[in-house]
Amino acid sequence: MSLAPSLAVPRSRFNTLPLAIGLFCLLWSYAFVAGKIGVTHCPPLILLAARFSLAGILIIGATLVRGDDWSLSWRDAAIFAVLGVANNALYLGLGYTGLQSVSAGLGGLIVSANPVFTAGLAALLLGEGMTWRKASGLLLGITGVTLIVWHRLSVGTDSLHGIVFTLASLASLVAGTILFKLLAPKGSLWIGNGVQNLAAGIVLTPVALTFADVHPIDFTPGLIGAFAFLVLGGSILAYWLWFHFLKVCGATAASAYHFLMPPLGMLFAYLVLGEHVEARDLLGIIPVALGIYLVTRPAKSVS
Numbered sequence: 001m002s003l004a005p006s007l008a009v010p011r012s013r014f015n016t017l018p019l020a021i022g023l024f025c026l027l028w029s030y031a032f033v034a035g036k037i038g039v040t041h042c043p044p045l046i047l048l049a050a051r052f053s054l055a056g057i058l059i060i061g062a063t064l065v066r067g068d069d070w071s072l073s074w075r076d077a078a079i080f081a082v083l084g085v086a087n088n089a090l091y092l093g094l095g096y097t098g099l100q101s102v103s104a105g106l107g108g109l110i111v112s113a114n115p116v117f118t119a120g121l122a123a124l125l126l127g128e129g130m131t132w133r134k135a136s137g138l139l140l141g142i143t144g145v146t147l148i149v150w151h152r153l154s155v156g157t158d159s160l161h162g163i164v165f166t167l168a169s170l171a172s173l174v175a176g177t178i179l180f181k182l183l184a185p186k187g188s189l190w191i192g193n194g195v196q197n198l199a200a201g202i203v204l205t206p207v208a209l210t211f212a213d214v215h216p217i218d219f220t221p222g223l224i225g226a227f228a229f230l231v232l233g234g235s236i237l238a239y240w241l242w243f244h245f246l247k248v249c250g251a252t253a254a255s256a257y258h259f260l261m262p263p264l265g266m267l268f269a270y271l272v273l274g275e276h277v278e279a280r281d282l283l284g285i286i287p288v289a290l291g292i293y294l295v296t297r298p299a300k301s302v303s
Helices: 017-041 046-066 076-097 103-113 114-126 130-156 161-184 188-213 221-249 250-273 279-283 284-295
Strands: none
Touching: 017 046, 017 076, 017 103, 017 221, 017 250, 046 076, 046 103, 046 221, 076 103, 076 161, 076 188, 076 221, 103 161, 103 250, 114 130, 114 161, 114 250, 130 250, 130 284, 161 221, 161 250, 188 221, 188 250, 221 250
């Protein structure tokens, strides 16, 4: 007896989320290297003001050219503008200032502590569950990151001044992550990202013109390539992916992927910038990987 066509099992759709997560991690971790290249040839505030302004213009311009509807209310546009100040202007403004005196690898390491603080605030303010499995995963993640940071600091090549700016950068990213989930803006994330970049550019431009000197800018191929990556791969694609993950995965799970940034960031810093990496640095990858697995693994459904 043959099965009726109506009983045929439909094909399951290919899950693109792991590929998107992998792309995000590569883009976000390499951005520290591109940022380090950028700030060695251009004052950080000028670099960021130009980056955000151009990214915002490209996103909004592409939206208008395609004839897409403006799907943001005034409230949502205002929320995205506030997020642009926290997630773009403050986070990267402080972070790039820190990158002038810390290595790209250590900058990525400090920011990768984002999941720990985000998970605690998400449990407190957003009602996201904090299970023993998640807590154990976060503890493993921060242990791995701490092992790497401890060893890198023992080398003594990074300044305390730069570390303080990078820690302030981390606080801004955590605040922006929680604000996004707390305020829950509706509408197109693509257009919202454009608003964020424009808002950050508008805020940073007068600050950059007041406090930064344009004379040290050195228009090398390295600066041009780094700037192009930061605009297209960082501000446009990576940030769009980041807010997409916040929507579909939750603040805790999405932030846990930042634990992947230390090994990837150190690898890129070694390959591109020649920053020294020892075997002890790589030992932290093991607890980091286990931590991500525990935090992001779906809970078993009870039937």
